[in-house]
Every structure is written in structure tokens, then in C-alpha cells.
Amino acid sequence: MNYETSPLAIVLFFSFVAFVLGLSFYLARRTTSSAGYYAAGGNIHWFTNGIAFAGDYLSAASFLGICGMIATAGFDGWMYAIGYLAGWMVALFLVAEPMKRLGKYTFTDALDSKFNSKGIQLMAAISTLVVSVFYLIPQMVGAGVLVKPLLGMPHWVGVSIVGIVVTIIVATAGMASTTYVQFFKGALLLIVSTIVVGAVLTRGLTTEPKGFDDNSKPLQTIAANVAADGSLQAGELTAPAGWQEGEFGKAGLVKLSGNGEESVWSFAANTDGSYTLDEALFVVTQPDGTKLYNGGSKDDAKFFPVGNLKEITIDGQQVAQTGALGPFAYLSAVKDSTVILWGKKYVLAGDTKYEVFYQKPTPGARVLRPGLKFKVDNATGTEKFNFISLMLALFCGTAALPHILIRYYTVPSQAAARKSTIVAIAAIGFFYVLTLFLGVGAMTNGVINLTDNNMSAPLLALSFGVILFAVISSLAFATVLGTVSGLIVAASGAVAHDLMDNFLGLHMSDAGKVKAGKIAAIVVGCIAIYLGIVFEGMNVSFLVGWAFAVAASANLPAILMLLFWKKTTAKGVAASITVGLTSALGLILISPDMWVRYGLLPGDAPVQFNSPAAISIPLSFIALIIVSLMTQKDAISSEATEAA
Amino acid sequence: MGHGPAVKLGKDNAQGYKTTLGIWMFIAYTIVYAGFVVINAVKPTLMEKIIFGQTVAIVYGFGLLAFALILAVVYNQLCNAAEARMNK
Numbered sequence A: 001m002n003y004e005t006s007p008l009a010i011v012l013f014f015s016f017v018a019f020v021l022g023l024s025f026y027l028a029r030r031t032t033s034s035a036g037y038y039a040a041g042g043n044i045h046w047f048t049n050g051i052a053f054a055g056d057y058l059s060a061a062s063f064l065g066i067c068g069m070i071a072t073a074g075f076d077g078w079m080y081a082i083g084y085l086a087g088w089m090v091a092l093f094l095v096a097e098p099m100k101r102l103g104k105y106t107f108t109d110a111l112d113s114k115f116n117s118k119g120i121q122l123m124a125a126i127s128t129l130v131v132s133v134f135y136l137i138p139q140m141v142g143a144g145v146l147v148k149p150l151l152g153m154p155h156w157v158g159v160s161i162v163g164i165v166v167t168i169i170v171a172t173a174g175m176a177s178t179t180y181v182q183f184f185k186g187a188l189l190l191i192v193s194t195i196v197v198g199a200v201l202t203r204g205l206t207t208e209p210k211g212f213d214d215n216s217k218p219l220q221t222i223a224a225n226v227a228a229d230g231s232l233q234a235g236e237l238t239a240p241a242g243w244q245e246g247e248f249g250k251a252g253l254v255k256l257s258g259n260g261e262e263s264v265w266s267f268a269a270n271t272d273g274s275y276t277l278d279e280a281l282f283v284v285t286q287p288d289g290t291k292l293y294n295g296g297s298k299d300d301a302k303f304f305p306v307g308n309l310k311e312i313t314i315d316g317q318q319v320a321q322t323g324a325l326g327p328f329a330y331l332s333a334v335k336d337s338t339v340i341l342w343g344k345k346y347v348l349a350g351d352t353k354y355e356v357f358y359q360k361p362t363p364g365a366r367v368l369r370p371g372l373k374f375k376v377d378n379a380t381g382t383e384k385f386n387f388i389s390l391m392l393a394l395f396c397g398t399a400a401l402p403h404i405l406i407r408y409y410t411v412p413s414q415a416a417a418r419k420s421t422i423v424a425i426a427a428i429g430f431f432y433v434l435t436l437f438l439g440v441g442a443m444t445n446g447v448i449n450l451t452d453n454n455m456s457a458p459l460l461a462l463s464f465g466v467i468l469f470a471v472i473s474s475l476a477f478a479t480v481l482g483t484v485s486g487l488i489v490a491a492s493g494a495v496a497h498d499l500m501d502n503f504l505g506l507h508m509s510d511a512g513k514v515k516a517g518k519i520a521a522i523v524v525g526c527i528a529i530y531l532g533i534v535f536e537g538m539n540v541s542f543l544v545g546w547a548f549a550v551a552a553s554a555n556l557p558a559i560l561m562l563l564f565w566k567k568t569t570a571k572g573v574a575a576s577i578t579v580g581l582t583s584a585l586g587l588i589l590i591s592p593d594m595w596v597r598y599g600l601l602p603g604d605a606p607v608q609f610n611s612p613a614a615i616s617i618p619l620s621f622i623a624l625i626i627v628s629l630m631t632q633k634d635a636i637s638s639e640a641t642e643a644a
Numbered sequence B: 001m002g003h004g005p006a007v008k009l010g011k012d013n014a015q016g017y018k019t020t021l022g023i024w025m026f027i028a029y030t031i032v033y034a035g036f037v038v039i040n041a042v043k044p045t046l047m048e049k050i051i052f053g054q055t056v057a058i059v060y061g062f063g064l065l066a067f068a069l070i071l072a073v074v075y076n077q078l079c080n081a082a083e084a085r086m087n088k
Helices: A007-028 A034-042 A046-057 A060-073 A075-102 A107-111 A118-151 A155-173 A175-203 A327-335 A381-400 A402-410 A414-444 A453-462 A466-503 A510-534 A540-554 A556-564 A570-589 A592-597 A613-630 A632-643 B015-042 B044-048 B056-086
Strands: A221-226 A232-234 A237-239 A253-258 A261-269 A275-279 A281-285 A291-293 A308-314 A317-319 A338-349 A352-363
Touching: A007 A118, A007 A155, A007 A175, A007 A466, A034 A175, A034 A402, A034 A466, A034 A510, A046 A175, A046 A402, A046 A414, A046 A466, A060 A075, A060 A118, A060 A338, A060 A414, A060 A453, A060 A466, A075 A107, A075 A381, A075 A402, A075 A414, A075 A556, A075 B015, A075 B056, A107 A118, A107 A402, A107 A466, A107 A556, A118 A155, A118 A402, A118 A453, A118 A466, A118 A510, A118 A540, A118 A570, A155 A175, A155 A466, A155 A510, A175 A327, A175 A402, A175 A414, A175 A453, A175 A466, A232 A253, A253 A338, A253 A352, A261 A352, A275 A352, A308 A327, A327 A414, A338 A414, A381 A402, A381 A540, A381 A556, A381 A613, A381 B015, A402 A466, A414 A453, A414 B056, A453 A466, A466 A510, A540 A556, A540 A570, A540 A613, A556 A570, A556 A613, A570 A613, A613 A632, B015 B044, B015 B056, B044 B056
Parallel strands: none
Antiparallel strands: A221 A232, A221 A275, A232 A237, A237 A253, A253 A261, A261 A275, A281 A291, A281 A352, A308 A317, A308 A338, A338 A352
16 A cells, blocks of 8 residues: 655644744753753643643554554454553552652652662662663654655654654753643644544445545455366456365465456355355565565555445444444444454465455444454453453553653642643543544544554544645654653653662762753663664554553552552562563563564463563562561661661 | 652641542442453453443443543542641
8 A cells, every 4th residue: 555745744744843843942941950851840730731641641552553453453452542541540549649749850769769779779760761662662663654654754764753853852851841742742632633533423434435545446245156177267367276275275265367467365155166255455475575565566556445334234224324423323333234354364375475364244243342352252261361461551551651650740739740640531531532433433434554554543534635634644743752752751860860860879960960861861862763763563552562561560569569568668669670570571572472573483482471460560569578578677777777 | 869859849638538538449440440351351242232322342441431530530529628628
């Protein structure tokens, strides 16, 4: 599938970047102290901070990833949204006010507030860096993915633009400019997404969506018969004798030739010995590495966007289109209809690899309940464990993300910290309702690019015209921009404040702390650019899931136990972070998903689940409890020494 | 060291009340969220049943989002009242 570069999108994008840089330079003149750099002076209004929270949180994964997942896997994609929002309740009820009360610039401050422990300073700083880098990589990769349709430039250019702009933002004004960038971006994202959802509901549902691509065409279903020589005949298209015994046949597919072209179809046998063939889309990787899309190059645009309803049922009657619908009527109509979803199979024919996308007609009610991505139906114990573990990571991860936690230091009071969290919950919750309609809208409007579903929301906007596409693409880019800024502030704070100033005891002056933070921001920015280029093609949601699991395992047990268990000691906190971080990372590295990346069979992986949270979070709690109980005497004698 | 808040905070006598309230509300939300996860893991077909014209999954999902917002607003109101009462 090929995109045409939009001049309007380019103008909008560069206008936004220019605005952001101008704002940064303006705010930089007011950022002279470390409190100004790391915490925006602690005087951001709670409403502004709440929307900025939403801006921080609605990252590439939340906006692009969830919409894309809903578009291809239905309700399972929305499960991520439910888990992400639930995590904010942990932040509101347990973490918001204590974090504000105990910390100054970084979340390490809060963990270390009672102890002044080198162990906590070191481990919390390492944890902050690890989680931030895990979160940075998908953002940068997302920037590269977006820049192709938006600016018509290669992946590395997109990553470099984001990296350079963000590093300038952070290195000039720190948390103040980051906050205002996130505020504008978060607010605009909510407004524009509401407009797109309004357009989706007004358009309603149709079995033959127009989509946005002139090359889009209705998918064909044809009848075929087996000839006397054993070949399959479908009009002028044929498959040779023995087609059912070949690699395609074993996969339930057939490759047909005719008119000088080849095509791939999924087949179903009829009782009379004939076959029904459904058109499939395919990508061929040839032995020399070149790829063909439906038999042509990308520029030939033979690989068209998909996504439609097979049948629409309204009040028991089948209709071809519905007209405008209200939000609940829209979901109800989808529920009663049949949706064409897409499966994927790999076929190796000689040295040539075929990636085949085939039609899967699915009842709407099945689409609007879990099970298409997560294995919950007839699941094994391990599959159930994996699902529960993922939902636990999403629930516990939010309140442990360093770039979210530092935002509590930008407001003037505990009440403001609480109120800004509630604004964030309202804004993010509303946005996640919108994502359901954006995802289902993409699913049914003929705009899904099967080779990259991350682009579903921008391409849905494109089906309503290039202006909406330009605006939403620029916002998606700004989403990456803003989230990366927050992450780099968190990471630079960990290096300059936690490691250099506290752990190494360099005791820098206030101006020195700001300078160290800015240098650290530039270094982390360069690392982010490098990793964004290296990890091109890696799944965005996959990496964000890791970040949540690692954050929840390394940070949350320490935060909660410090707040709610009086026997917690410094060594217990350091042990908890160490065990949580290493066990989560270790389990990820030996998981089936990683085994595939090593080029090995997933079934041979030492553990058979991908989400480690259900093991690593309890381990982190246990480590803290055991070590704290073992070091009670140390803690008491340390307190006595301080008192003396 | 650099510990403590970046801005000066006043004394908050309502802190204990807010902590206790937060824990109870956290437990309430966790139970509802856990119910959603457990149903999916143990009896996922229940999520396909229809109530109020939608699948249980959609109703429960919207319910979780709405419940979160309602609890958050109630929590804030109770905290505001406690702060006004106890920090006179």
C-alpha cells in the first residue's frame, strides 16, 4: 500500500514543531533553577497538569497502537485501554498525594525520603533509566513509522527529527516546556479525535466502504471446480494438479495463475465437490530480499486497504447501509452484523516466503468481546496465567512509570496533585471511549493497511479528507514528541539528580544541577535516536507492554510498602527494586516472544508466557519483606546513630 | 540530599483520613476490575451475552471507565470536605 505525501500535512507538522520550539525558547528564559528545570517551579495549575498527564499518557502505543489493535482484533485491543485506565486508580488512591509530599524532583526522592540510602539512589536511578529507555524505543520507532506517509521520508529521518527537536525542548526549558507541549497536544488530541468519531457515526455502516484509496476494490468470492487432470479451474485462473498437497494447500490456501499474474485465495470445500474461493492479500519476500505486494512493487499500489462488514442486520433485517447512528446504536449494529476480519499465515514455497492475509468472516458479537487476540477460550492454564499477568501489569504499571510520577512535582499542593489526577482520569477515560469507535470505524471503513495496523486511526481520518488526515497525523507526531520529552526529563533527572548529585555526592550548585540535567538530556536523546533507528520494525505495543511490566515489578512494590508498612528498611527497598527489575527482565528474555526474535521455536522457550508481572511483582514484594525483616536491627541502630 | 517537596506544603491534618479513604476506594475498584479479568479468564463466553442491547464485555468495559470517574469524583469531594473540616 502506498501513501501520497500531503503538502498540507507537511505544513501543519512543521508549523507545530516551530510553535513548540518557540514556546520552549520562551520558557527557557524563565528556567534558571533546578526546581524550574526538573519540576517547572512546582507552580503548574492542576487542570493544566491534568491534561498534560493525559498528553504524557496518550503515547504512540495508546493512540496508534490501541486503535490499530481494535481495528484488527476487536475488543481485545480495547482491553489494553481498560487496563491502562484502571492503573490510574492506583495512582489516585495510593500514590498521588504521598508522592507530592515526599518527593522533590524524581521518584527516587520519595523512595529515599526516610533513608538517605546509596542503595536506593543507585537502584531507583537504574530502574528509572531502564523503564524510560524501554518506553523511549517504541516512541521513536513510532515516529519513524509515521514519517513515511506524513513527510515521505525514510524511517531514520523521522526518528532523527523527533530526537533532535525533543532534545532541544528538554535541553532548553525542561519540565516547563514539556508540560505545556503535553497540555496543547493532549487537548488537541481529544478535540480532533472527537471530530473524527462524530464523522464515523454520521457516516454509519455500509457493506461496501469507499475507503480512501482509489485502488480499493470489493473483495472477490468465486466458485471453482477440479478438472479431470486434477487442476483447479476458476474461470481463466488455474492451479496445477496436486495443489492441495502443496504448502499452500496444507495451509488452506491456493495459489492461482492467469492473465500473467498470480493470486492467492483461501478455499472452502462444498458438498458437491466444488470449491468456494475467497480473495486473499499477500506479500512475497523473494530470495534476494525484495518484496512484492499482491504481485507488484509498493508503487504499483496493488496491495489495497481493507476492512468491511459482510452483512449488516438492523432490527432483524439485512441492509446494505445504515445512515447516521448514535454511539450505542452503532455498536449495536456492529454486534448484530458480520465483520470481515483478517488472519495471517506464512507459506514457504521453495526459497520464497509468502505472507498471506486471508478473510475471516466473524459475528459482530464475537468481535465485541475478548478472545480474538488473547487466548481465553478453551485456554490452557499457562494461557490464562499469561492473560491475567498482562492485565496485572497494566493495572500496576501506570503508578510506577517515572515520567508520570515526576509530573506530581509540577503542581503546588497535594490537593492539586489529586485534582490533576482526576482531570487525567476523565480526559484519558473519554479518549479511550473514542478509541473504541476509532478502532471499530477503521475495521469497517476499508482503511486498514494489513502490513502496518498502527496507521489505522490516521488512515480512517484520511477517508474523511486530507485535512483531517493532516491534522491527526501531525498530532500523532506531536504525541511522540511530547511523550519522548517527558521520558527524557525523567531519564536526565535520574542521571543528574539521583546518580551524580545524590549517589556520587558531587554536591553540585543549583546551576550545576540544571547544566548536568541538560547535558544528560542531550546524551539520552542521542541514545534514543540510535535505538529508534536500530529497532526499526519492532512492534510498538510489544515494547510498551514490557515497560509496564518492568515498571510495575521494579517500582510499585517499593512505593507501596514504603507508604503502608512501617517496617520497610532502605535495604528492603533496594532489594525489592533489584529483584523486581532483574526478575521481570530475566523472564522477558526467556519468553516465547523473545525466543522467536532469537530465531528459535517459541515452544522451546524455558517459560511459556510472555508477561512476567504475575511472578515478578510478588517476588519484588517478598524480597522487600524478607530483607526488611532481616535488617530491622540495622535500621534501628542507624536511627539511634542519627539521633545521637 | 534534595528530599522533600520542591514547594513549601502546609500541614495537612486530613492526611490520615485521606489515606484510609484511598485504601478503601482502591479495594472497591480492584474488586470490580478483578471481576472483569476473572470472568474473561474463567468464563469468556459470558462476555458475549447481551444485556441492555450490548455485549456484556462492552457494558462491563464502559462500566469500568464510568465507575473509575465516579469513584474519583466522590473521592475528591470527600477529601475536599475533610481538608476544609480538619485544616481550619
